[in-house]
Amino acid sequence: MRAALWLMGLFAVAVTAALFAGNDPGTVTLFWPPHRVDVSLNLFLLALALVFVTLHLALRTLSAFFGIPKQARRWRLQQRERAIQSALLDTFSHLMGGRYIRARKSAELVVSLEESVAASGEALAYAGRLRTLAHLLAAESAHSLQDRSLRERHFRLALDHAQAREAQEMRDGVQLRAARWALDDRDAAKSMEWLDLMPQGASRRTVALRLRFKAARMASRPLQALEMARLLTKHRAFSEVAGKSIARGLAIEHLNSAHDPVQLQRAWDDLEHAEREMPDVAMQAAQRLLDQEGDAATSRQWLLPVWNMLQQQPDALNLAQKVRLVRTLESGFGSAGQAPEAQWLARIESAQMGNPRDAALQYLAGVVCMRLGLWGKAQQMLKQSLALLQDAGLKRDAWRALAVMAEQRQDAAGATEAYRQALAEAAKR
DSSP states (O other): OHHHHHHHHHHHHHHHHHHHHTTOOOEEEEEETTEEEEEEHHHHHHHHHHHHHHHHHHHHHHHHHHTHHHHHHHHHHHHHHHHHHHHHHHHHHHHHTTOHHHHHHHHHHHHHHHHHHHHTTOOOTTHHHHHHHHHHHHHHHHHHTTOHHHHHHHHHHHHHHTTSGGGGGGHHHHHHHHHHHHHHTTOHHHHHHHHHTSOHHHHTSHHHHHHHHHHHHHTTOHHHHHHHHHHHHHTTSSOHHHHHHHHHHHHHHHHHTOOSHHHHHHHHHHSOHHHHTSHHHHHHHHHHHHHTTOOHHHHHHHHHHHHHHHHHOTTSSOHHHHHHHHHHHHHHHTSTTOOOOHHHHHHHHHHHHHOTTOHHHHHHHHHHHHHTTOHHHHHHHHHHHHTTOOOHHHHHHHHHHHHHHHHHTTOHHHHHHHHHHHHHHHHHO
């Protein structure tokens, strides 16, 4: 199609020339004393066009001739750039393949080739970034070989080159690698220092949050690690299940770091609402408060969301969690001067009546009745719970409570039998 259009265009030009140039009577007279030259206008225009084309080609030829040195320099620069790119690809391939010595040598070759380009008077637009990347790769290879002195030397060079204006975007990457290397060296404080030097925007990136999370775990800073875990879960770096599991473990670790009721209350206030409602976290906080002789009413207040969860969703807690909840409440009710409040008595009685087949609730109700001196009702509930209890520890304590009440009634035979059953359950554990 294109050839046909060209052919039609040539025909049009030929027809136009024949119509207008064939019958042109114009004449051009050139005077060169004592001569006079008369030529047709068409011949003069044709000669003028030939002179223009000849001069244009001559100038093009001279420009190409004088541009040979520049073309030669450009060709040499292209060859060096290709060599640099090839060495850089070799560095990556060797590093990915675990050939760290070869990777380091290839990275050093990149640096030497770039220096040769600079020494020749040429300048690559990306020279700063190239040098930074080459030194960083050499440092990574030396780190894999556990050659810290060589790693530090290349790292310092990479950091220096990253200060240049055209390579500042590489500085964040250099600092992140330094933080990761510090973690590999088990130096959490140094890793934190590098992360703190990063700009605020860069420090909020997922990779930086992961490094800060690992550094906080390594430095035994559960609260800081918990804050990072929250952000990582929010950014979907952790799944919801994994994030909740990590937050639960860190929250318990943070609570365990408290050594008195005041510190424990402060640690509890540091937790978010969702973390306080986690059964394991709430029970650990309540039990630790009781172990530190804190306020039992406060411990029960912390356990209230877990208790409500148990009432609304009986299957929300597994057997071990349910037993621990009962144990924690029992410890609070057994504290000196910490008689159960009327609200809790109503809650326990309502739960026991609503689910009479739940042995743990029967046991708890029996213990509360025993604390209040309601011996008959306590004995009835404890005996009912024995047939259904699956936890050997609760069975043992139920028999022990029955033994104590038998002694109060001066029933020696009943007390002896209850103690014997308690010993048998203790032997099963």
